[in-house]
Amino acid sequence: YxxxxxxxxxxxxxxxxxxxxxxxxxxxxxxxxxxxxxxxxxxxxxxxxxxxxxxxxxxxxxxxxxxxxxxxxxxxxxxxxxxxxxxxxxxxxxxxxxxxxxxxxxxxxxxxxxxxxxxxxxxxxxxxxxxxxxxxxxxxxxxxxxxxxxxxxxxxxxxxxxxxxxxxxxxxxxxESKQLITFSLPLGFGTFAWLILLWTDVLMLGYFRSASEVGVYRAASQTSLLMNIIAGSLVTVFAPIIASLYSKGEFEEMGRVFQTSSRWSFSLTLPLFLIVGVAGKNILSIFGAEFETGWLPLVILGMGQLARAGVGGLSNHMLAMSGHQYFKLFADIGLAITNIALNILLIPLWGVMGAAVATGVSITGISMLRAALVKRALGVGIPLYNWTYLKIIVAGTTAALIGLVVQNWLEPMHFVLSALFTALVICLCYFGLLLPMGIEEADQMILVKIS
Structure with missing residues (x-):
């Protein structure tokens, strides 16, 4: 099947x-x-x-x-x-x-x-x-x-x-079939390039290494992909908004939507990454005790997914929805080629860790490239160095430290209960610190658009 x-x-x-x-x-x-x-x-x-x-x-x-x-x-x-x-x-x-x-x-x-x-x-x-x-x-x-x-x-x-x-x-x-197909085909090829990325690391690891290592890596990679849930949901909401604003020439408004939604994607994905980083061993133990060795590769892959959520994911759709589909295609092809080259280089040296580094670095690098392409094509950047992002980092760091303390304290507990309780503590600490810092005016604007 x-x-x-x-x-x-x-x-x-x-x-x-x-x-x-x-x-x-x-x-x-x-x-x-x-x-x-x-x-x-x-x-x-x-x-x-x-x-x-x-x-x-x-x-x-x-x-x-x-x-x-x-x-x-x-x-x-x-x-x-x-x-x-x-x-x-x-x-x-x-x-x-x-x-x-x-x-x-x-x-x-x-x-x-x-x-x-x-x-x-x-x-x-x-x-x-x-x-x-x-x-x-x-x-x-x-x-x-x-x-x-x-x-x-x-x-x-x-x-x-x-x-x-x-x-x-x-x-x-x-x-207007010609216009629709001409626009869509490069996006289809880009999706195919992304599909190559999803399977390159697994296939090459299977070629160079044992089946047991493939199993450990597969568990880690599939777990890291769960971090895309939030970003994927936001893309469904914001992609048509971006297309509409661009067609009307409301570029300043489009830029604000892009920056705000990118921040949302990052801030809502960050607690998932913290849970993976702190409770990763317990999460992977669900697949079996031998899968605990995939914890560090899981963290590395998670870093790539966090970068994708922060600057890469919506940049991808900004390019597509604004008619710059070939920029998106070139970035996707670059991602596939980079990932293949790094996997060939690193898997023989480091095995599972090499596959994780290759894929994590590829996703992070292409996410940065997509953000740069958005800046070049549309003049819209993501202001990472401001109070809004600083408070996200402060809340995340504090929640991670508290999560580590709780995780060590719960070590004698069954791994499933330990992972669930640690995840709950991290989320409560993170949002408990972040929400009192206030909702930005741009966030209120986005909420109005969604409603």
């Missing part, structure tokens, strides 16, 4: 053609300007274009399923499941892009309903039922297809509820 779903996700990535980012920008622009004709055109293309490209890639996968399953992986039993995943490709691509299109209206709940609630719940429920009655791998694949089909139906329904004109003759849609 893991092989099949991985192949599916690669196929879906190419089927989307970067439209999941493109539609957010153009829906936001046309919605804020009141251009219903072009808005209708983009919404129809949000479903239609990935559906068509998904049919092309899905057909290729369908007819190549036997050679892939038998010749490439030596698993002939994988072929029927691959054919089911091939049928799911156009459905999944259309669902993904359509769900992102709803966020262009500066409404985030529909994407959450579709992608975070409806799809995983139906998929899990059907997979349990079908596998229990004996359908095995094919049952799991059918569960994914049915869940995607229902999610696509929900996506179309939600788009219609936001913009009822999509199902009517009027307004007449205006399609």
């Amino acid at each position: 893991t092989l099949g779903i991985t192949i599916y996700h690669f196929g879906e990535l190419f089927s989307r053609m970067g439209l999941d980012s493109g539609v957010v920008r153009y829906v936001s622009i046309y919605y804020s300007s009141g251009d219903k004709n072009r808005l209708k055109g983009v919404l129809l293309q949000a479903i239609g274009l990935p559906l068509l490209s998904g049919i092309v890639f899905g057909s290729t996968l369908f007819f190549a399923s036997d050679p892939i399953a038998q010749g490439l992986f030596g698993k002939p039993e994988l072929a029927p499941a691959l054919r089911i995943f091939a049928i799911a490709l156009p459905v999944g691509a259309a669902t993904n892009v359509g769900a992102f299109a709803t966020t262009g209206f500066q409404i985030t709940q529909y994407k959450v309903y579709i992608w975070e609630l409806l799809l995983p719940f139906i998929n899990l429920l059907l997979a349990i039922v079908l596998c229990t009655i004996g359908f095995g791998l094919q049952g799991a694949a059918w569960a994914w297809l049915v869940a995607l089909t229902l999610a696509l139906a929900a996506t179309v329904y939600f788009i219609g509820s936001i913009f009822p004109g999509i199902a009517r003759r009027s307004p007449k849609p205006i399609f």
